[in-house]
Amino acid sequence: MGLFDTILGRSKPAKPDLDELFALPSAAITLEAGMRLKPTGTGSVCVKPAEGGGFAGLREQIQQLLDADNDKYTEKTDSFGFSWITREGDGGDLSDLVADLHAVNASLQDAGFGPALLCTLVTFSGDGGAPVGLVYLYKRGTWYPFVPTGQDKRDNARELQVRAVLGSDLKIESDLSRWFPVWGAPGL
Amino acid sequence: MATRSRFPADHGLAARMTFTMFLIGALYVAVIAALIAYHVNIGFIVILAGGLLFAQYYFSDKMALYGMGGRIVTPEEAPELHGIVDRLCALANMPKPKVAIADTDIPNAFATGRNPNNAVVCATTGIMRRLNTEELEGVLSHELSHVAHRDVAVMTFASFLGMVAGFITRFAFYSGLFGGYDRRDRDNNGAPAVAVIMLVSIVVYALSFLLTRALSRYRELSADRAGAMLTGRPSALASALQKVTGDMARIPTRDLRAAEPFNAFFFTPALANGFSISSLFSTHPSLEKRLAQLAKISTQLGQPVS
Numbered sequence: 001m002g003l004f005d006t007i008l009g010r011s012k013p014a015k016p017d018l019d020e021l022f023a024l025p026s027a028a029i030t031l032e033a034g035m036r037l038k039p040t041g042t043g044s045v046c047v048k049p050a051e052g053g054g055f056a057g058l059r060e061q062i063q064q065l066l067d068a069d070n071d072k073y074t075e076k077t078d079s080f081g082f083s084w085i086t087r088e089g090d091g092g093d094l095s096d097l098v099a100d101l102h103a104v105n106a107s108l109q110d111a112g113f114g115p116a117l118l119c120t121l122v123t124f125s126g127d128g129g130a131p132v133g134l135v136y137l138y139k140r141g142t143w144y145p146f147v148p149t150g151q152d153k154r155d156n157a158r159e160l161q162v163r164a165v166l167g168s169d170l171k172i173e174s175d176l177s178r179w180f181p182v183w184g185a186p187g188l
Numbered sequence: 189m190a191t192r193s194r195f196p197a198d199h200g201l202a203a204r205m206t207f208t209m210f211l212i213g214a215l216y217v218a219v220i221a222a223l224i225a226y227h228v229n230i231g232f233i234v235i236l237a238g239g240l241l242f243a244q245y246y247f248s249d250k251m252a253l254y255g256m257g258g259r260i261v262t263p264e265e266a267p268e269l270h271g272i273v274d275r276l277c278a279l280a281n282m283p284k285p286k287v288a289i290a291d292t293d294i295p296n297a298f299a300t301g302r303n304p305n306n307a308v309v310c311a312t313t314g315i316m317r318r319l320n321t322e323e324l325e326g327v328l329s330h331e332l333s334h335v336a337h338r339d340v341a342v343m344t345f346a347s348f349l350g351m352v353a354g355f356i357t358r359f360a361f362y363s364g365l366f367g368g369y370d371r372r373d374r375d376n377n378g379a380p381a382v383a384v385i386m387l388v389s390i391v392v393y394a395l396s397f398l399l400t401r402a403l404s405r406y407r408e409l410s411a412d413r414a415g416a417m418l419t420g421r422p423s424a425l426a427s428a429l430q431k432v433t434g435d436m437a438r439i440p441t442r443d444l445r446a447a448e449p450f451n452a453f454f455f456t457p458a459l460a461n462g463f464s465i466s467s468l469f470s471t472h473p474s475l476e477k478r479l480a481q482l483a484k485i486s487t488q489l490g491q492p493v494s
Binding site (some may be wrong): 007014051 | 205
């Protein structure tokens with residue numbers, strides 16, 4: 001925020017950055033080679049629903065967009081009032097999943113709800129341990145790993161391991177205080 | 189379809205705030221000009237007031253927490269409060285402030301700290317009991333907007349002149365009383381000059397008081413606006429305001445007095461509604477004004493997707 005905005009006491013809503021989303025398919029290959037983790041095919045978009053008819057109308061549009069595809073989509077609201085639009089499929093084609101997630105993101109952004117986007121989550125599993133989530137923060141354009149292991153507990157060691165493996169493929173959030181947990185997110 | 193924003197800027201509010209700031213700036217210039225014209229050396233007073241205000245600014249987070257009996261809580265102790273703050277910070281792309289809880293039944297929340305990296309957001313147990321998640325989120329987004337707008341720094345700067353003027357009034361009064369001012373002053377201005385300085389300081393103090401109060405009200409409206417933009421739910425904030433201000437009337441006076449010095453950064457001032465002196469003197473805009481602004485934002489949000 002610039003000096004002028006500070007003086008006038010106004011903050012512009014942060015704009016989302018969707019580009020880094022497309023780095024995921026190549027990172028998934030690295031993740032499979034390095035940690036035997038495969039994508040589960042589940043991905044979700046978390047958004048803060050705004051009140052009023054504007055957002056409700058948009059929700060219908062997204063529903064139609066998603067219905068046109070044969071994949072399975074669900075939408076649920078969590079205890080914080082955030083909406084999770086989840087796409088479940090087989091883990092085979094990750095770039096297809098990323099393209100679908102991007103379509104949802106882009107339609108929200110085009111309708112003026114870009115500031116309402118919180119994160120995108122894609123899950124991985126297969127090495128016998130707890131499933132690993134990769135969370136994309138729109139406002140920073142960065143990724144971070146999230147490995148919940150129970151009620152309000154996360155496996156920090158494995159998260160740091162994922163960061164070490166993916167460090168060169170993805171833009172990993174460097175500020176660890178921003179690796180905020182998303183308990184009870186779909187697929188985890 | 190081009191990307192567009194659902195939140196057009198409020199030029200009227202920005203203009204009123206700029207005008208208030210301009211008046212405060214003009215006051216600064218007038219005071220400095222008067223001081224130069226009368227050859228008064230007030231270096232000592234400026235340094236004293238500056239030092240006091242800097243300490244207040246620098247330790248604002250600790251002082252406010254101490255004053256309210258707030259305690260910084262870990263995510264394990266207050267998972268829900270931390271969860272809300274986490275998400276709001278991720279939405280707004282700002283560093284996460286420290287989160288504190290004050291164990292008091294006064295329904296209120298405040299944010300303070302000299303910059304976003306040293307900020308603390310505090311909610312009382314009273315407000316957490318009374319509001320649901322959505323309303324609490326609205327209140328916290330209002331407080332986070334105060335942090336993002338650096339309101340502690342702005343208000344400290346704006347109130348500096350008033351504090352200096354208050355000091356000068358007192359010093360001039362005592363030196364006039366004991367006749368010691370002209371002996372210390374190189375230019376030998378004498379008693380009439382002391383009287384003029386005192387009169388000017390009193391006027392400056394009064395003007396500066398009114399202007400900083402006006403500025404504070406505009407900052408509150410800005411924080412309401414930015415908070416509603418962040419959550420996309422102006423109505424939740426409006427409903428929280430109604431709940432909290434309605435409850436305010438029932439607070440006993442003793443608690444009120446204890447809470448009063450921190451009013452400037454409160455969500456709603458800790459004064460009962462019946463005690464409203466005049467809208468000119470209050471740090472917060474009236475409930476009607478705040479609700480009207482939130483209703484306007486709500487209408488803008490409701491416009492269908494084209």
